Amino acid sequence: MIFGINLREIFTTKAGYFLIGHIVAMAFGLAGLLLVLPHPEFIANLPPIGQSAFSWSMIGGGVIYMILGWSAIAVYAYTQLGLWHWLGFMLPALSISLTSELLGTSTGFPFGAYHYLSGLGYKIAGLVPFTIPLSWFYLGFSSYLITRVGLNRLDIPNWLKDLGAIAFGALLLTSWDFVLDPAMSQTSVPFWQWDQPGEFFGMPYQNFIGWFATGAIFMSVATLIWRVKPLQWEKISLTIPTAVYLGNFGFAMIMSIGAGFYVPIFLGILLGVIPLIIFLRLAYKEETSDNNRQLVISN
Template identity: 40%
Template sequence: MKAVKVLFICHLAALLFGLAGMLIALPHPELWSFSPLLISVFSFGINYAGSLHILFGAATVLLFGLRIVGVRRTLIFFAASTLISLSIELIGTSTGFPFGPYSYNTFLGFKILGHVPYSIPLSWFYMGFSAYILAHLLLTRRRGGTESQRGSGLWAVLLGAYLLTVWDLTLDPAMASERLPLHFWQWGVQGAYFGMPVQNLVGWSVTGLLYMGVSRLLWRSDLEERRLLDVAWLPFGVYTANTLFAIVLDLSVGLWLPPLLGLFLGIVPA
């Protein structure tokens, strides 16, 4: 687990680096424009920080899964989450269905088929896997530690998709705000939920349900709780860190409801 911990620390550092760039460096160029070294750091951040924390997050969760969840299950979830989410994102950026009309900017890395940054399917993977593991543990502990129960896989899929959608409830309002100095994607319409189309939440939920459901069907059995309990801090840490990242962005643009939703509907249950 030492390598997992190192990658997780890198993920946290990249999240903090991104926040510092968006909330401090961009609005205050006087803090770095006088130094060639700081200009280079700023240029690196603008070009790579957006995808860097996703790469570290995906690497962290992938290695965690291979070590703790098992090679077969982890690779199934990785393939299902990245391929299904990429397919739906390509449809979404081309047609506006099912998320609503939107397009990605250039800050998340090169775009697959000119539409979807390569890092986006990776974010679906590591946040979805973390959410699913947390959902499974929550349900298992709720029923007193019994690992086999009829319908438990379905409930884990539903709760995992719910936790994933709560993250979006927190993240997208900041990304839709005109007050944020940097945007990774832009909406083609002014939506009802703090600038985000409500349709997007349905798209997120359905996408999460699809790849979590496909993964669980191919697994043919639940996760083993005993192997996860001692290392549950990792999926919880990944989920919490990324939700807090979104909360800080919301607060920076003066939004209060999305952070409360992320805290009480996401982090607290997790």
């Protein structure tokens, strides 16, 4: 098991199948954005079927990988946690993130002035692609759950565990955006554009405040809903959420490397990946100790 990822779970569960498709779609998108598009002669030399496939991938590739990411976490949440906890997190995440995005694209609050281009699917109210709230959900859920399960191993009050999960979960979510946003808005085929250029690789610092606040709000609402039916945290596998977070972070990191943006990668690793590893170590440390104690007793 590496970083809390059980490969057997990925290859033998429905959520794992969606996860595999999600990662393959991201890899295909990276190849198109970083290898194929910068070399138009390669596209011109493709057979007609290849040109059609590439054209289709540029139109719908982003939509597919985000739908598959949502599917992986939705199926995982339903099977691992149950209907109440799945919907109790997903509905606030979708509605609150969509509200923030609609405000952002129409007023500039809370992220700064920006607008979405084509490539991410049908736009709600002509402003926000329907896939954007899906990504808020599956990355926000993964960030929150990993943090909350890790904190559950600490001998601190439950309210402090919940508060820590909200704060660090929102931080992990925002750290992913550190790496993703600069590259995706300035790639050869950008998916959104900043109308308010800022100091952080073309982005305003306000964007990250908006990201953290939006994540913290829907995580807080979900926390209150989950309290109605307390979970048994020690029985939760983190394989799928961990793979989703690291897979999407890897996608963003490669995009940033392609754009020559290294400071965002450093910040993302410092504030996202390293805390993630710490929480995973906490989550599995007690489990390992329990297994060792059982082995000693049986001997």
